[in-house]
Amino acid sequence: MLLYLMREQYGVTSDPEKYREILQRSWDYYSPRTDHTYGSSLGPAVHAILACELGKTEEAYVHFMRAAMVDLENVRRNAHEGIHAASGGGLWQAIIFGCAGIKFTDDGPVAIPHFLPGWTRLKFKLQWRGQKYEFDLNPETSTQTAQSGTTISSSSRPPGSPAQIQGVIFDLDGVITDTAEYHYQAWQKLADEEGIPFNREANEALRGLSRRESLMELLNGRSATEEQFQEMMDRKNKFYLELIKNISKADLLPGALELLIELKEAGIKVAIGSGSKNAKEVMERLGISDRIDSISDGYSVTRSKPAPDLFLHAAQQLGLEPAYCVVVEDAGSGVEAALAAGMWSVGLGPVERVGAAHLVLPSLEGIHWSNLQKQLAGNRLIPC
Ligand code: BG6
Numbered sequence: 148m149l150l151y152l153m154r155e156q157y158g159v160t161s162d163p164e165k166y167r168e169i170l171q172r173s174w175d176y177y178s179p180r181t182d183h184t185y186g187s188s189l190g191p192a193v194h195a196i197l198a199c200e201l202g203k204t205e206e207a208y209v210h211f212m213r214a215a216m217v218d219l220e221n222v223r224r225n226a227h228e229g230i231h232a233a234s235g236g237g238l239w240q241a242i243i244f245g246c247a248g249i250k251f252t253d254d255g256p257v258a259i260p261h262f263l264p265g266w267t268r269l270k271f272k273l274q275w276r277g278q279k280y281e282f283d284l285n286p287e288t289s290t291q292t293a294q295s296g297t298t299i300s301s302s303s304r305p306p307g308s309p310a311q312i313q314g315v316i317f318d319l320d321g322v323i324t325d326t327a328e329y330h331y332q333a334w335q336k337l338a339d340e341e342g343i344p345f346n347r348e349a350n351e352a353l354r355g356l357s358r359r360e361s362l363m364e365l366l367n368g369r370s371a372t373e374e375q376f377q378e379m380m381d382r383k384n385k386f387y388l389e390l391i392k393n394i395s396k397a398d399l400l401p402g403a404l405e406l407l408i409e410l411k412e413a414g415i416k417v418a419i420g421s422g423s424k425n426a427k428e429v430m431e432r433l434g435i436s437d438r439i440d441s442i443s444d445g446y447s448v449t450r451s452k453p454a455p456d457l458f459l460h461a462a463q464q465l466g467l468e469p470a471y472c473v474v475v476e477d478a479g480s481g482v483e484a485a486l487a488a489g490m491w492s493v494g495l496g497p498v499e500r501v502g503a504a505h506l507v508l509p510s511l512e513g514i515h516w517s518n519l520q521k522q523l524a525g526n527r528l529i530p531c
């Protein structure tokens with residue numbers, strides 16, 4: 148227990164390898180000598196945490212249940228004297244610091260989960276240094292949070308480290324500029340004219356999809372001849388072009404330009420990977436074409452997101468291996484495409500939408516390249 152309380156001094160953050168060695172030795176010595184059943188009621192919860200850190204999830208589960216049953220089942224036969232509040236607190240810590248493996252880093256809390264046998268999800272909120280963090284972890288996409296409102300997932304990590312990233316591939320609509328909103332408005336207008344029920348919520352399923360696939364979603368099984376289909380796509384695009392005709396540099400989303408400038412300074416290559424056939428036009432209007440090394444758009448590949456093709460095309464244009472690229476996306480289909488391409492991924496928006504990304508941020512506002520790399524690197528803290 149003392150080691151648990153003094154783990155910072157023993158290098159849990161500064162020298163995890165040394166800490167683990169000390170922990171293992173202490174465990175081997177003290178655990179067999181500890182009365183887990185009738186000794187301190189705090190013991191089981193603390194042992195559950197330490198067992199998690201040692202990767203002994205079966206043992207962690209036994210200790211966790213022992214701690215949980217102290218009052219639930221009155222296993223110590225003394226609950227009539229009052230509940231074991233400290234043990235309850237220990238139990239909370241067992242979940243948060245043991246199973247979810249929360250560590251507090253300079254960049255915020257990071258989760259290094261150790262799922263106990265049979266556990267499928269850990270969802271909780273934390274408040275730390277005045278900031279709120281939300282975690283939604285599961286064994287496959289064990290998610291880690293590194294900054295207020297941000298989430299990192301350890302799913303399908305590319306080999307190597309984020310420090311090796313040499314290229315950033317930005318989606319355009321909803322990442323660099325808020326044309327995602329104009330796509331929605333144009334689809335809404337088409338749906339209204341056609342008398343098809345549609346709203347913002349339904350539009351979420353269209354995010355990132357090609358024009359054709361979006362219309363298929365919108366029609367939701369309604370039949371249309373190819374000619375009618377084409378006409379509707381053209382009509383929607385006409386509405387869309389009307390909406391974007393006045394966009395300018397002022398329509399860049401907060402943080403986008405600053406990040407592009409930083410990337411250039413850092414010698415990082417930059418591509419656009421957008422499924423839109425209007426991408427080049429939008430880029431011209433935004434006045435940032437000269438800040439980009441290449442544009443892959445709706446004409447570049449046949450299969451659209453969530454297929455990896457567009458991002459692979461972009462990486463090829465940059466002359467980079469996928470594992471050295473990171474994709475910035477606002478769409479679930481885009482994150483899926485990035486993962487399928489074997490790239491790092493940053494999702495912008497709610498966890499429900501882009502939670503599969505390695506790192507989830509509310510937006511690019513205030514985001515710096517070095518921080519982004521560090522946050523992505525947060526999930527290099529592999530479970531012991
Ligand atoms: C994507 C948007 O970038 O481009 C989608 O997220 C859009 O909403 C798709 O449907 C295709 O765009 P366009 O301009 O070719 O119709």
Ligand code: MG
Pocket residue numbers: 318319320321322327354355476477478481
């Ligand atoms: Mg987008």
